[in-house]
Amino acid sequence: MPSPWFSFSTLLADHPVALWLAALATGAALCGLLMLVLRLARARLDRLARSPGQGIAGAASRILLRTNWVILALASLLLAADLVGAPLPGRAGPGHLWFVLIALQLALWLDRGIDVGLAHAVAARGRTGSITATLLSFLLRALVWVIVLLAMLDNVGVNITALVASLGIGGVAVALAVQTILSDLFASISIGLDKPFEAGDFIVFGAVAGSIEHVGLKTTRIRSLGGEQIVCSNTELLKQTIQNYKRMQQRRIVFSIRVAYRTPVDQVAAIPAIIRARIEEQPDTRYDRAHLARLGESALEFEAVYYVMSADYNRYMDLQQAIYLGVMRDLQAADIALALPESILHLARRAARGEEAAA
Numbered sequence: 423m424p425s426p427w428f429s430f431s432t433l434l435a436d437h438p439v440a441l442w443l444a445a446l447a448t449g450a451a452l453c454g455l456l457m458l459v460l461r462l463a464r465a466r467l468d469r470l471a472r473s474p475g476q477g478i479a480g481a482a483s484r485i486l487l488r489t490n491w492v493i494l495a496l497a498s499l500l501l502a503a504d505l506v507g508a509p510l511p512g513r514a515g516p517g518h519l520w521f522v523l524i525a526l527q528l529a530l531w532l533d534r535g536i537d538v539g540l541a542h543a544v545a546a547r548g549r550t551g552s553i554t555a556t557l558l559s560f561l562l563r564a565l566v567w568v569i570v571l572l573a574m575l576d577n578v579g580v581n582i583t584a585l586v587a588s589l590g591i592g593g594v595a596v597a598l599a600v601q602t603i604l605s606d607l608f609a610s611i612s613i614g615l616d617k618p619f620e621a622g623d624f625i626v627f628g629a630v631a632g633s634i635e636h637v638g639l640k641t642t643r644i645r646s647l648g649g650e651q652i653v654c655s656n657t658e659l660l661k662q663t664i665q666n667y668k669r670m671q672q673r674r675i676v677f678s679i680r681v682a683y684r685t686p687v688d689q690v691a692a693i694p695a696i697i698r699a700r701i702e703e704q705p706d707t708r709y710d711r712a713h714l715a716r717l718g719e720s721a722l723e724f725e726a727v728y729y730v731m732s733a734d735y736n737r738y739m740d741l742q743q744a745i746y747l748g749v750m751r752d753l754q755a756a757d758i759a760l761a762l763p764e765s766i767l768h769l770a771r772r773a774a775r776g777e778e779a780a781a
Contacts, residue, residue, distance in 0.1 A: 448502035453495045460489060481538045488526060488534035496525045521577045529570040536562045556639075558611065602657075606640040609656035613637055618660075623668035628660070670733040671706075675742065679749065680721035682763040689758050690714065693724055696756070700748035701728045704741050721761030 464483050471480030500519055540555040576582050619625050623634045625644070632646035642659055645651040654712075681693065694712040701709045708729040715725035728745075730738045753760065 431436070445499060445503040448505060449499035452502055453491075453498035454492065456494055456498060457491070460486060481535075485531050485534045485539050488530045488545075490530055493523050493527050495560075496501035497527075518578050522574050523568050525574050525577075529566055531565055532566045536566070542666050543571065555614070603640065606656045609660050610637065610639050612660060613642075613656060618664055619666050619668075626665040626667065630654070662772045667733060667735075671731075672731065673730040673738050674727065675730060675738070676725065676727050677742070677746075678715065678723055678725045679722050681753075682721060682759045685722065685758050689756060690722060692756070693753070694726075696752045697724065697726045697745075697749055700745050700752065701726070702746055703748070706731045706737065707741060720763065 467479045467483035467486070469632040471483060471659050473479075497520075500523070536559055540559050572582050613619070619634055619637075621634050621636060624632070625634060630644065630646065630652055632644040632652060634642065635645050635651070636643045637656075640656060641653050644654060646652050679693075679697075681690065690774055694714070698709055701707055702714075708731060710727040710729065712724065712726040714722060716723040730741055732738070750760070
């Protein structure tokens with residue numbers, strides 16, 4: 423016995439307008455149902471996103487927000503037309519139409535997913551990450567839409583072989599023409615992902631020393647110690663060996679003092695302890711060693727090593743000055759003289775000519 427729906431469709435087989443009216447009514451009901459389901463799903467995901475450690479739920483909710491209601495309505499109408507048997511106009515079959523709608527919606531979700539993922543990366547990486555995210559977003563979204571459009575054209579029967587070949591040849595030609603720009607763009611991505619430095623860091627490379635002001639898509643701008651702005655290509659910058667002083671966790675300091683040779687041995691033996699005491703009394707320092715290192719040409723040379731537990735250069739200079747002054751006071755109190763550069767000149771008196779002749 424045929425089903426009532428089948429009998430209904432059979433009765434209206436000669437009335438396509440009536441079938442399409444039935445399809446419109448059924449499609450509207452399906453669309454409303456799907457919209458309700460999506461809203462309930464987003465509300466559930468939003469509630470989960472408020473819990474700690476549920477960032478994926480919030481991301482999924484933002485991706486679902488990119489659902490296109492026109493595509494949803496067309497998909498509902500296509501499903502309803504298939505259910506009631508309404509004839510489709512044109513030569514395109516339902517399979518092709520389904521593929522086009524699904525591909526478009528997937529592209530929209532992927533487009534939003536790229537934005538959500540890169541927004542999370544920007545929040546973690548800061549300003550430099552924002553620049554990299556902008557470039558990556560453009561490249562990834564362009565790639566997604568090119569693939570989707572080619573797949574749609576292929577599905578509807580368009581021969582895309584020549585188109586793909588043309589795109590490949592054109593891409594190679596463009597890449598050769600702008601290879602310097604592309605090199606800087608990819609160097610910018612490398613800086614954003616690897617983060618050898620970021621805005622605010624003090625770096626030294628080659629003869630340049632200064633603070634990073636801005637990392638752009640093509641160039642990096644550095645404010646030098648002299649005050650001028652230095653603009654450097656990202657590619658050339660990454661070819662250099664870069665010293666990043668902003669990320670220095672501690673600074674190793676080596677200094678020496680020179681004491682006169684006439685200093686008694688007992689006093690010489692006490693000098694390392696004097697240096698150590700003055701280093702250890704300073705905050706943010708860690709003593710390493712102090713020794714009589716060399717018997718120089720004109721002085722006894724002591725070498726001391728300590729660490730400053732801060733990357734601040736001004737802080738290091740304040741501590742070094744305090745240590746120098748303290749050591750000088752202690753040496754003065756112990757009547758130990760610091761050596762001055764000196765040289766000894768020996769003079770020999772020449773004998774008189776008469777004495778030379780008698781000899």
